[in-house]
Amino acid sequence: MSKRQMLQFVSVAKEMPLKRDAESRAHDFNEIYAEYAGEKAAEQAARCSQCGVPYCQSHCPLHNNIPDWLRLTAEGRLQEAYEISQATNTFPEICGRICPQDRLCEGNCVIEQSGHGTVTIGAVEKYITDTAWDEGWVQPIAPAEERPESVGIIGAGPGGLAAADVLRRQGLQVTVYDRHDRAGGLLTYGIPGFKLEKDVVMRRVQQLEQGGVEFVLNCNVGEDISFDAIRGKHDAVLIATGVYKSRGLQAPGVGVPGIVRAIDYLTASNRVGFGDSVPEFESGELNAQGKRVVVIGGGDTAMDCVRTAIRQGAETVKCLYRRDRANMPGSQREVQNAEEEGVEFVWLSAPKGFAGDPVESVMVQKMRLGPPDATGRQTPEVIEGADYVEPADLVIAALGFEPEDLPTLWGETALEVTRWGTIKADFRSHETSLPGVFAVGDIVRGASLVVWAIRDGREAADSILAYLAQPAQVAAE
Numbered sequence: 001m002s003k004r005q006m007l008q009f010v011s012v013a014k015e016m017p018l019k020r021d022a023e024s025r026a027h028d029f030n031e032i033y034a035e036y037a038g039e040k041a042a043e044q045a046a047r048c049s050q051c052g053v054p055y056c057q058s059h060c061p062l063h064n065n066i067p068d069w070l071r072l073t074a075e076g077r078l079q080e081a082y083e084i085s086q087a088t089n090t091f092p093e094i095c096g097r098i099c100p101q102d103r104l105c106e107g108n109c110v111i112e113q114s115g116h117g118t119v120t121i122g123a124v125e126k127y128i129t130d131t132a133w134d135e136g137w138v139q140p141i142a143p144a145e146e147r148p149e150s151v152g153i154i155g156a157g158p159g160g161l162a163a164a165d166v167l168r169r170q171g172l173q174v175t176v177y178d179r180h181d182r183a184g185g186l187l188t189y190g191i192p193g194f195k196l197e198k199d200v201v202m203r204r205v206q207q208l209e210q211g212g213v214e215f216v217l218n219c220n221v222g223e224d225i226s227f228d229a230i231r232g233k234h235d236a237v238l239i240a241t242g243v244y245k246s247r248g249l250q251a252p253g254v255g256v257p258g259i260v261r262a263i264d265y266l267t268a269s270n271r272v273g274f275g276d277s278v279p280e281f282e283s284g285e286l287n288a289q290g291k292r293v294v295v296i297g298g299g300d301t302a303m304d305c306v307r308t309a310i311r312q313g314a315e316t317v318k319c320l321y322r323r324d325r326a327n328m329p330g331s332q333r334e335v336q337n338a339e340e341e342g343v344e345f346v347w348l349s350a351p352k353g354f355a356g357d358p359v360e361s362v363m364v365q366k367m368r369l370g371p372p373d374a375t376g377r378q379t380p381e382v383i384e385g386a387d388y389v390e391p392a393d394l395v396i397a398a399l400g401f402e403p404e405d406l407p408t409l410w411g412e413t414a415l416e417v418t419r420w421g422t423i424k425a426d427f428r429s430h431e432t433s434l435p436g437v438f439a440v441g442d443i444v445r446g447a448s449l450v451v452w453a454i455r456d457g458r459e460a461a462d463s464i465l466a467y468l469a470q471p472a473q474v475a476a477e
């Protein structure tokens, strides 16, 4: 590959990897973006102006050394680019696929700010590590020496797995417990394959297993084993259980068949993708095929539901959101993808009630945006007399997630939580109110992002290492 000069952003336009056309991608769950060809990745990386103060890096939660791996990619030194990229990020190829780059690294690239179109940081990051996998540069962990201390991690999502990786590299004995039958958390059972193909997640789980991380799956802590027992078995414990209590719809007529929770719907769809037998899918309960589907919500989960329904062969798919396009929490890129695939967005609309048993329709009330509240966000207000009936055979509620009540579920009242029910943990050390117990990811932050869970997991692993380095803290052996 030829070595390229940097600062090409004036002469070379921003170009994303090829996106499959909407018609072809609406029939399968494969990712919608192709990989860069090597020369294209180098060309796009060479657009970077190598800023002395790189805002891309400061707005990446992992502070990835972006300018360096862009330069090395432009120079064709891909293995070195990979080494630098993986030094700060446990799963670069996953972040490259699903980080909302427009709000993080790319949204703060100076070239974007100056109107030339951002450097395509996420696509290059994905390209570097996918190439590393193809070339065999990604190897199982092989610690220099084994250490006797053991750490129990509850939750095999990105937060727990990032911590497991750091701890195992230091030779600690790491056991990850998860209530699901596969590891990966929302990477496996929440996020659909068209954003993140499942073999990308599974090869990471396998890499950890091959490196000596023990997985205890189908193990619901609090039911199959007590939290106390986990504490007794390990010298330190990390809680990385995510948030799974769905916010419910508050309107007359809920509770009938045909109104389902987004997490159940997406989990079933992902399981079908793995080839599992899913009775609720086969019965039609969690299957959109041939149905008029209404999804309620405006976040990333709602976007994933509408696009899944399209792929399952829904007759129509509408997304009701009570604010407008500019004020929705979901990524604009995902809205555009959904619209291309045939989803209709009904802005400034909220459900007032549901009719039928099973559900037959949604009574929709129209909204307008009123004056800003204390947070500066405009509050939606009902427009009286503008209600209408929207026919629906399947209603999917995607209104967000809250934490489960872990202190009660686990019988551990000394585990302090915030007024929102998330676990109280020191924001640097991630230590909770219980000595030797740390917590990371969504269960601390509330519903957040994969990249933040990875950062928390890596930081908490460092704190656990420091904690275990104090001789008095290690269980008597």
Ligand code: FAD
Binding pocket: 098, 099, 100, 154, 155, 156, 157, 158, 159, 160, 177, 178, 179, 180, 183, 184, 185, 186, 187, 190, 191, 195, 219, 220, 221, 222, 240, 241, 242, 243, 266, 300, 301, 304, 440, 441, 442, 443, 447, 448, 449, 450, 451, 453
């Ligand atoms: P999780 O990924 O939720 O993992 C927690 C794990 O803990 C799970 O495997 C669960 O089974 C396990 N667990 C829970 N309780 C117990 C227990 N008692 N015993 C044993 N195991 C337990 N973020 C992005 O950055 N980009 C996206 O595109 C994106 N899309 C999303 C789409 C959807 C539909 C959803 C729901 C979220 C999305 N997110 C996205 C958010 C992202 O997935 C989460 O922020 C991230 O996965 C949090 O990681 P975590 O490790 O804290 O928890």
Ligand code: SF4
Binding pocket: 059, 060, 061, 062, 063, 064, 066, 089, 095, 096, 099, 101, 104, 105, 106, 121, 122, 125, 451
């Ligand atoms: Fe951007 Fe996410 Fe990669 Fe950071 S981890 S460089 S925010 S894509």
Ligand code: SF4
Binding pocket: 047, 048, 049, 050, 051, 054, 055, 056, 057, 066, 067, 108, 109, 110, 111, 119, 121
């Ligand atoms: Fe390169 Fe943009 Fe980062 Fe500057 S902000 S170093 S141009 S990617």
